[in-house]
Ligand SMILES: [Fe+2]
């Protein structure tokens with residue numbers, strides 16, 4: 001398994017206000033960052049070494065590279081986002097089973113439910129990433145063969161769900177560590193994606209989901225924000241390693 005003691009990068013300074021749960025909508029961006037803070041966060045990510053990924057994460061990334069290529073395409077990120085929701089769903093399911101059997105212990109049941117709420121917030125945040133990517137891909141008219149971009153991602157997500165679930169039942173730290181690896185990978189990949197597209201600095205972010213997710217000045221800032229979200233997900237999983245299973 002990986003070294004979870006690696007120091008996590010500092011959070012972006014100034015102008016950082018937790019976005020939190022938006023009223024009447026699912027979790028939007030994980031913080032409201034202005035352009036300067038987003039640029040700082042991206043530079044921090046690029047200057048931070050990747051985690052030493054464990055076997056499960058390395059197999060998953062190799063599989064994705066083999067099927068979708070090593071290049072950073074929006075379609076490949078869409079597959080990443082499809083898979084990204086899965087650990088949160090598996091943790092939620094285990095937590096609901098736990099609640100069912102703990103109704104005689106209200107304090108414990110409350111802690112379990114708090115964890116369900118946190119997982120759902122992260123899952124909702126990943127959902128916005130996915131919807132925004134799907135919107136961009138549709139606008140660009142990029143062809144996506146059904147087998148490669150609908151069937152195979154669901155098969156990968158199903159297998160990843162089972163792995164996350166099993167690791168969580170056996171030892172929650174293992175499942176959190178796998179997710180931290182996944183989120184670290186996503187954080188870095190999005191940060192590099194922005195560097196590969198300087199033209200996105202001038203391209204406005206216009207989306208049917210902007211009110212839900214957050215209003216960003218450009219496509220470059222959108223992907224900087226998503227990268228930052230992935231960092232928050234990673235840090236939450238690393239924190240959970242030290243306070244596992246509903247504590
Ligand atoms: Fe994501």
Ligand SMILES: [Fe+2]
Pocket residue numbers: 084126183186229230233
């Ligand atoms: Fe994430």
